[in-house]
Amino acid sequence: MKTAPRLGVGLLATLLAGASRLAWPAPPTDQPWTLEAGNWQDGKDLLPEPVLKHLQKGDYWFKVVPVDAKKFHDNYAKKFWDLTAANEGKYELDEATCGLKDKATGKNPEFVVGLPFPKVDPNDPQAGCKIAWNFTFAGSGAGGGGATFTLNGVDSSGEFRRIKAFVHTMGYQGRLDGKLKDNPEKLEGQGVTAALEPQDVEGFSALTKRYWDWDSQDAIWAYVPQTRRARRVNAATRSEPVQGLDIFADDLNCYGGKVEYYKWKLVGQGTILAPVLKPTPFQMRQVNPSRYVVETPYMKAGYELPGSRGAPWWIQENLVFVQRPVWIVEGQSSDPYYNFGKVIMYFDREMYRIYWKLVHNRAGEYFYTAACGYHFVKNDETFSAVFPNLVIGVNDKINRAALGGRYQSSFIERNWDPGYFSLRTLTHMSD
Amino acid sequence: MTVRGTALLVGILAALLAYLWLGEIRPRSGPARAKVPALLAVPPTDVARIDLEEHGRRLVAIRRDGKWVDAQGRPWRGDAVGDLLDTLGTLSPIMVVDPDPAEPSDYGLEPDTPRLRVMAAKGKELLSLEIGERNPAWTGLYARLAGQREVILVGAVLHWELEKLRDAAPEAENS
Numbered sequence: 001m002k003t004a005p006r007l008g009v010g011l012l013a014t015l016l017a018g019a020s021r022l023a024w025p026a027p028p029t030d031q032p033w034t035l036e037a038g039n040w041q042d043g044k045d046l047l048p049e050p051v052l053k054h055l056q057k058g059d060y061w062f063k064v065v066p067v068d069a070k071k072f073h074d075n076y077a078k079k080f081w082d083l084t085a086a087n088e089g090k091y092e093l094d095e096a097t098c099g100l101k102d103k104a105t106g107k108n109p110e111f112v113v114g115l116p117f118p119k120v121d122p123n124d125p126q127a128g129c130k131i132a133w134n135f136t137f138a139g140s141g142a143g144g145g146g147a148t149f150t151l152n153g154v155d156s157s158g159e160f161r162r163i164k165a166f167v168h169t170m171g172y173q174g175r176l177d178g179k180l181k182d183n184p185e186k187l188e189g190q191g192v193t194a195a196l197e198p199q200d201v202e203g204f205s206a207l208t209k210r211y212w213d214w215d216s217q218d219a220i221w222a223y224v225p226q227t228r229r230a231r232r233v234n235a236a237t238r239s240e241p242v243q244g245l246d247i248f249a250d251d252l253n254c255y256g257g258k259v260e261y262y263k264w265k266l267v268g269q270g271t272i273l274a275p276v277l278k279p280t281p282f283q284m285r286q287v288n289p290s291r292y293v294v295e296t297p298y299m300k301a302g303y304e305l306p307g308s309r310g311a312p313w314w315i316q317e318n319l320v321f322v323q324r325p326v327w328i329v330e331g332q333s334s335d336p337y338y339n340f341g342k343v344i345m346y347f348d349r350e351m352y353r354i355y356w357k358l359v360h361n362r363a364g365e366y367f368y369t370a371a372c373g374y375h376f377v378k379n380d381e382t383f384s385a386v387f388p389n390l391v392i393g394v395n396d397k398i399n400r401a402a403l404g405g406r407y408q409s410s411f412i413e414r415n416w417d418p419g420y421f422s423l424r425t426l427t428h429m430s431d
Numbered sequence: 432m433t434v435r436g437t438a439l440l441v442g443i444l445a446a447l448l449a450y451l452w453l454g455e456i457r458p459r460s461g462p463a464r465a466k467v468p469a470l471l472a473v474p475p476t477d478v479a480r481i482d483l484e485e486h487g488r489r490l491v492a493i494r495r496d497g498k499w500v501d502a503q504g505r506p507w508r509g510d511a512v513g514d515l516l517d518t519l520g521t522l523s524p525i526m527v528v529d530p531d532p533a534e535p536s537d538y539g540l541e542p543d544t545p546r547l548r549v550m551a552a553k554g555k556e557l558l559s560l561e562i563g564e565r566n567p568a569w570t571g572l573y574a575r576l577a578g579q580r581e582v583i584l585v586g587a588v589l590h591w592e593l594e595k596l597r598d599a600a601p602e603a604e605n606s
Contacts, residue, residue: 049569050569053569265510265514267509267510267511267514267595268595268598341586341588342518342588342591344591360586360587360588360591361586363522363523363525363586364518364521364522364525364571364585364586364587364588364589365525365570365571365586365587365588366569366570366571366586366587366588366590366591367570396568396569396570397568397570399568
C-alpha cells in the first residue's frame with residue numbers, strides 16, 4: 001500500500017512546516033531578509049508556483065529588500081505622473097481589437113504620453129487590455145536608447161553558448177519629451193538589433209517597425225550576412241527561440257508584442273517578489289546634446305562563480321527583490337503561427353512592469369518561466385525611464401535556461417536620426 | 432555534343448525529375464494523422480453543470496439564465512467557469528502515459544482523487560475526469576477518463592484553470 005506512507009510523509013511535512021514556523025518570526029518588513037529553501041513557506045504567496053518549486057529545492061533564493069511605496073512610485077518623474085493624471089477619461093478601447101481609441105475622435109489617438117488609464121477597475125471586463133496599454137506607455141517614456149548585451153545559454157553543467165548583441169530603439173509614442181514633428185510611416189516605434197559575437201552569428205541583424213494602428217502586424221526584416229539579403233519575417237517569430245536558446249524575442253520587458261496581438265484577461269491580484277537592480281533610480285550622465293549614459297552593475301550568475309550554490313543560471317550578485325502589488329493577467333494570441341498558448345503575467349499595479357510570466361505551449365503544457373528585472377533612471381522630476389536589464393528564461397520542460405541583458409552600460413537617445421532605422425543600416429551592418 | 436552525351440544528359444535530367452517527384456513533390460498517400468479529440472467534445476454553451484469533487488468537498492456550477500450559480504443559487508465570481516470550459520474544449524490528451532497501470536496511485540490517482548464532471552442538460556455526462564498529480568517537470572497533469580484504465584497526460588494549463596475555479600467559488604464550502 002502506498003497511500004499510508006504518503007499520508008504519513010504528508011503529515012510529517014505539515015507538522016515540520018508548522019513547527020519550523022514557530023522557530024522564527026515572520027519576515028521583517030523594514031529590513032532586508034533572505035527567502036531560501038529553509039523558510040520557503042514565507043514565499044508561498046509571493047512567487048509563481050513553478051518558481052516556488054525551485055525555491056523549495058534550493059535552486060533559487062531571494063534577497064528581499066524593504067521598499068518605501070512612495071519612493072518606489074517616485075522612480076517615475078513627477079512629469080510622468082502629472083501627464084498620467086491628465087489622461088483620466090481621455091481614452092477607451094476598440095472592442096474588436098483592444099486598440100487604444102481617443103474618446104474625442106473615436107480614432108487612434110495622435111499622441112499619448114503617461115499611462116492612458118490612470119485608474120483600472122478590476123471589475124471592468126476590459127481591465128486586462130487597459131493594463132496592457134498602461135504597461136506599454138510606462139516603458140516608453142525615454143523615447144529611445146540602446147545597449148550591448150549578452151544572451152547566455154545555461155544548463156545544469158554551466159554555460160553552453162554565449163551571444164553578444166546590441167539593440168537600438170526609437171519610440172514615437174509615449175515620449176516624455178513630447179511628440180516628434182514627423183512620423184511619415186505612422187509608427188509607434190522602431191528598432192535595430194544585431195549579433196556581434198560569436199563569429200558564426202556575427203552580422204545577423206533585424207529591423208522592426210511597429211505601426212501605430214489597431215491591426216497591422218509588425219514589419220520585421222532579418223538580414224543574413226552570408227546571403228547578403230534582408231527578408232521579411234512573420235511577426236509571430238517573437239515566440240521562436242532566439243538562436244536555439246531558451247529565450248524569446250517576446251521576453252523583452254516580458255512582453256514584446258503589440259497590445260493588439262493578445263486577448264488580455266485580468267484574472268486576479270496579489271503580491272509578488274519583483275526583481276530590480278536596486279529599488280531606487282540610477283543617474284544618467286550626459287555625453288552629448290541628446291545622449292545620456294547609464295552605468296549599471298553586472299549581475300553574475302552561478303555558472304560564473306565557482307562553488308556557488310543553486311541553479312547555475314540563478315543570479316548571485318547585484319539583484320534584489322521588492323514586494324510589489326500585481327495584477328495577474330492572462331494573454332493569448334489567436335495567431336496560428338504564434339507558438340505560445342496561454343501566458344500568465346504579473347504586472348505591477350502601479351509601475352506597470354511585468355516581473356514574471358509563465359508560458360504554456362499550444363497543447364496546454366506549461367514549459368517556461370521568465371523573470372524580468374528592471375532598473376529605473378531619473379535625474380530630476382521632468383524626465384525618467386525604466387529599462388529591462390535582465391531576463392532569466394527557464395525552460396522547466398528540459399531543465400535549461402537562458403539569461404538575457406545584464407549590460408553594464410546603456411544609453412538614452414532623445415534625438416535619434418529616424419533614417420538610421422532602415423534596411424540600408426541593416427544591409428551595411430557587416431560592411 | 433554527341434548523341435550519347437545528349438542521351439546521358441536526358442537520363443540525368445529524368446533521374447532528377449524522378450527524385451523530385453518521388454522525394455519532394457508527390458502527395459503523401461499514407462493515412463492522415465488523426466487529430467486527437469479535445470477532452471470536451473461539445474461547445475461550452477452546451478454545458479449545463481460542472482461538479483468538482485475533491486477531498487470531501489464539492490464545487491458545483493449550474494448554468495441559470497446564462498449565468499453560473501452554485502447549488503444554493505449564489506453567483507460564481509468572474510469568468511473562471513467559462514475559462515475552464517474554453518480550456519477543456521481545446522485541450523487534448525498529450526499522450527497515454529500508462530495503458531494499464533499496476534499502481535494508479537503512482538500518478539496520484541486514488542479513490543479520493545479530485546474528479547471533474549461536466550454535464551449537459553438533463554444530467555447527460557459530457558466528461559468525467561479523474562485528476563492526478565502533476566508530472567515531475569510540472570508541464571502536465573496525470574488524469575484518467577471515467578471507465579478507462581489508461582493514464583493520460585494533459586497540459587498543466589488545466590491545473591491553472593482549476594485553481595482559478597477554486598478561487599472563484601461563491602464560498603469555501605460549497606457542497
